Amino acid sequence: MQKLHILNGEEMNKAFKSQGLFEGEHMIPFNEAMCAGETCETIFSEEFIKTRAVTHGVSEDDYRRITVEKLEAVFREGRDHLQLWFDEDMFCQINLLTLLAWLEQIGYEGKIELCLTTQQFEPLASYQLHVAGYRAMYKQVLINRAHPSEVLLPPLKKGIELYLHYKGLDNELVTFIKHHPVLSEEQLVSLMIETFQKYGLGDVQYMQLVRSVRASEL
Incomplete structure (x- = not known):
């Protein structure tokens, strides 16, 4: 089984590498800050890339290189097991929601495990996830700025509440x-x-x- 670790950003990536974690396994950072700025419905579309590049003050080519190209590892070598490593704070949970929505968008059907960590990257809890429903939730929260009727994942529910408060x-x-x-x-x-x-x-x-x-x- 091909396992791929997706981490919430470069700092976690550096910390895990310095600790020698997952040697021989593939780690990639999710380089975004989705709680900042605007977005659009189809994740990583041309419109999305243009919108997010403006938010971060980078060129569209730089955005593709920093964020999009790293995630292409999901498509390589038949990846069928993803481990997602995200903190429980708002910043990370809104990134997580976007990532899960994208995985649903591309039709990912493999195993997904969320490994929740502290801000010091220490493990807190783990959850087995399925991507169904996250694309609609992403649209409801990040585009319509509305509370979903139901969020089963406790840290994500809290993150969404904080995000909508933050955007007020x-x-x-x-x-x-x-x-x-x-x-x-x-x-x-x-x-x-x-x-x-x-x-x-x-x-x-x-x-x-x-x-x-x-x-x-x-």
Whole structure:
């Protein structure tokens, strides 16, 4: 059985390699931040690539190289067992939802195991998954910004709740920024990363949010 490990991003990929995990097995990172910016219905279509490249401020060719081409390993060598390694925070769970939706979109029928980790990449729990229904859920959440009627996977349910709250105009992150007007951008970003770990956002996303909120206050 050909096993492929899909990891939530380059940092996890580096950590697993440094620990010597899965030697002889194939690991690829899912290089996206789907909680940021806009998206479209058909994942990795030309429209999707154009939209996501704008979000990340990269060329379409760079987006293909950094994100899309790495996932082509799913099609090679008859991969029939995927192990997905994702944290339980919002950032990772929205990436996971997108990945599962894409697997349904391409008609993947092999075995899928979700290995849930802490933000320090330590194992928490595992789930056996089937991709049916995730494409409709992706559209409902990321395009329509609506709550699905049912989400069976507990960390994904929490991640979706946080995402929809995050996308609201007046969420706790915005309130926090408004309550700390004297802090520099760098100080505030550092404090928010520490305070709101459940969102899993990085300095780039927080810096954009801080600048947006403060610009709207002028």
